Amino acid sequence: MQRPELIDARPVPRPSLWIWAGIVVLVAAAFIYDLFTNGNYRWDVVADHLFDPRVLSAVVWTLILTVGAMVLGITMAVTMAVMRMSTNPILRGVAWAYIWFFRGTPIFTQLIFWGLFVVLWPTITLGIPFGPELFSVDSNVFYTPALFAIIGLGLNEGAYLSEIVRAGLNSVDKGQWEAATALGMKRSKTLWRIVMPQAMRVIVPPTGNETISMLKTTSLVLAVPVSLELQFVTNAIGNKAFLPIPLLIVAAIWYLFITSVLMVFQSRLERYYGKGFDDSEADRGKVKGMSKRQQAILASGTVHDDPNLEVTP
Amino acid sequence: MTTTPMVDIRGVHKFFGELHVLKGIDLQVQRGEVCVVLGPSGSGKSTLIRCINELEQISAGRLYVDGELMGLREEDGTLYRLSDEQIAKQRERVGMVFQRFNLFPHMTARENVMEAPRQVRGLRKDEAAKLADEQLARVGLSDRADHYPAQLSGGQQQRVAIARALAMEPELMLFDEPTSALDPELVGEVLGVMQELAASGMTMIVVTHEVGFAREVGDQVVFMDDGVIVERGEPRQVIDSPREQRTKDFFDKVL
Numbered sequence: 001m002q003r004p005e006l007i008d009a010r011p012v013p014r015p016s017l018w019i020w021a022g023i024v025v026l027v028a029a030a031f032i033y034d035l036f037t038n039g040n041y042r043w044d045v046v047a048d049h050l051f052d053p054r055v056l057s058a059v060v061w062t063l064i065l066t067v068g069a070m071v072l073g074i075t076m077a078v079t080m081a082v083m084r085m086s087t088n089p090i091l092r093g094v095a096w097a098y099i100w101f102f103r104g105t106p107i108f109t110q111l112i113f114w115g116l117f118v119v120l121w122p123t124i125t126l127g128i129p130f131g132p133e134l135f136s137v138d139s140n141v142f143y144t145p146a147l148f149a150i151i152g153l154g155l156n157e158g159a160y161l162s163e164i165v166r167a168g169l170n171s172v173d174k175g176q177w178e179a180a181t182a183l184g185m186k187r188s189k190t191l192w193r194i195v196m197p198q199a200m201r202v203i204v205p206p207t208g209n210e211t212i213s214m215l216k217t218t219s220l221v222l223a224v225p226v227s228l229e230l231q232f233v234t235n236a237i238g239n240k241a242f243l244p245i246p247l248l249i250v251a252a253i254w255y256l257f258i259t260s261v262l263m264v265f266q267s268r269l270e271r272y273y274g275k276g277f278d279d280s281e282a283d284r285g286k287v288k289g290m291s292k293r294q295q296a297i298l299a300s301g302t303v304h305d306d307p308n309l310e311v312t313p
Numbered sequence: 314m315t316t317t318p319m320v321d322i323r324g325v326h327k328f329f330g331e332l333h334v335l336k337g338i339d340l341q342v343q344r345g346e347v348c349v350v351l352g353p354s355g356s357g358k359s360t361l362i363r364c365i366n367e368l369e370q371i372s373a374g375r376l377y378v379d380g381e382l383m384g385l386r387e388e389d390g391t392l393y394r395l396s397d398e399q400i401a402k403q404r405e406r407v408g409m410v411f412q413r414f415n416l417f418p419h420m421t422a423r424e425n426v427m428e429a430p431r432q433v434r435g436l437r438k439d440e441a442a443k444l445a446d447e448q449l450a451r452v453g454l455s456d457r458a459d460h461y462p463a464q465l466s467g468g469q470q471q472r473v474a475i476a477r478a479l480a481m482e483p484e485l486m487l488f489d490e491p492t493s494a495l496d497p498e499l500v501g502e503v504l505g506v507m508q509e510l511a512a513s514g515m516t517m518i519v520v521t522h523e524v525g526f527a528r529e530v531g532d533q534v535v536f537m538d539d540g541v542i543v544e545r546g547e548p549r550q551v552i553d554s555p556r557e558q559r560t561k562d563f564f565d566k567v568l
Contacts, residue, residue: 087397179415179474182366183429183481184405187397193432197419293419296461300418 045246049237050253058233059254065218065229069153070211076158081165082191102159111223114152118143146228149221153214161210168203169195173302198303201273201294208266212259230254317380319344319485319516320365325374327360334360336540347517349527349548352537353563358520362487365518366407367400378407379484405433408478412490414470416462422449422473423458426480433481448476452506468499472506486510488519524567528552536560
């Protein structure tokens with residue numbers, strides 16, 4: 001058979017492309033010109049402080065707060081999501097109240113509250129309400145601002161994440177529960193062995209987002225007050241030297257750097273769980289970087305993505 | 314000689330809110346018998362077999378499997394609900410196969426079959442694997458043991474689902490429209506496995522639209538419509554020379 005002559009037509013002219021390119025180039029040029037010529041940036045101070053030991057220690061503390069808060073948040077989230085799906089109405093009520101309270105008040109307010117823990121409860125007493133006291137301890141013994149910042153951030157995060165976990169569990173086909181139930185499996189076994197592994201592809205990617213968000217939320221712990229993390233430390237150095245702008249830039253550079261690293265992991269995770277790919281692509285084994293097991297889950301179509309899932313504090 | 318029927322359903326009703334789905338069902342299925350339930354969509358056939366393994370709670374009546382009251386305990390005229398654990402225990406003796414297979418997609422065929430023996434009966438991994446391979450061989454899928462469900466055809470998936478149910482060594486197998494989700498050319502392999510299972514003496518209740526299967530394999534055919542059993546009896550009698558007008562109308566349409 002003779003090969004047909006392929007269509008070689010001129011594309012539709014798109015003058016708007018050039019207009020936009022012109023605008024972007026102009027704005028970018030103005031910005032770069034400013035960066036180089038405006039002396040107020042004080043790039044020499046930025047360079048001096050970028051690897052200042054105080055700044056590096058603040059970066060480490062920011063990471064500690066982020067990781068600590070996320071570990072506590074994820075633990076709380078899974079516990080609360082499972083409790084909300086429980087057959088026990090008391091447990092469901094407790095989980096609902098937790099989410100209601102921690103989502104219903106600003107994180108800043110909560111953090112100040114945790115800072116006032118010792119004022120509100122100078123001693124912690126174990127006993128029967130209105131009855132005898134069994135055990136009592138001075139709150140100052142265990143009060144550490146950093147620990148309470150992690151508790152404050154983690155409990156708040158747990159409330160948001162638990163909605164993500166719950167949406168993930170609900171996204172798994174009801175037939176999976178039924179099949180496991182019909183085999184005589186208990187609810188808890190079904191949840192952990194059958195439903196949760198499938199829900200992970202809905203739960204994990206937004207959790208990555210939440211981690212990136214948490215990195216920045218740690219800058220609020222001055223409310224406790226914790227004075228070790230990046231925002232506070234750079235701000236303090238800057239104010240002391242009457243050079244707030246270059247130190248803000250130092251903070252911004254570090255936040256952007258860590259966020260960029262996290263974003264790389266995030267996109268790896270999304271790939272691993274095959275987010276954004278449809279069943280037919282997974283069927284043909286087209287998704288690079290995606291595990292065989294995850295492809296099998298995706299291709300089976302037992303997990304339904306929830307478009308309203310993204311939850312940001 | 315009288316023996317306890319494998320399934321004994323007495324005056325069972327089921328309501329979903331105001332919706333009256335089962336309106337007084339009486340049915341006995343003897344040990345080793347294959348009972349095929351036919352009827353139009355929405356007649357309550359699926360609900361009936363889902364009640365047998367307590368995926369749905371019955372609203373009235375009594376339901377016995379091998380003489381054991383399902384879901385309830387009766388003592389001095391008072392009924393007590395069984396706990397989730399007790400109900401799970403009762404379900405172990407009843408295998409179920411679903412219209413949409415419901416295989417666990419993150420597990421290979423072998424792992425699917427191993428799961429309940431491991432988690433419910435507490436078998437060791439090597440024991441469960443051996444059992445799984447036996448059951449997969451029984452449904453003719455030894456060469457597919459390491460495949461994920463998504464890598465199998467619909468017919469193969471349904472055969473794995475049958476093997477998964479058989480691995481719990483049930484005394485009764487329930488089939489809820491096992492071939493309705495399959496491409497026509499794949500129906501035969503599943504019906505073939507079910508026919509072999511029937512020949513091996515398994516007690517089976519099969520909800521299906523496959524009239525041919527009912528005629529060939531069924532010992533008893535039950536025709537349901539609008540929540541009641543309209544007619545029951547020998548397959549050939551019910552299908553080919555029904556006594557009731559409603560039964561006749563249905564088979565006139567489907568045959």
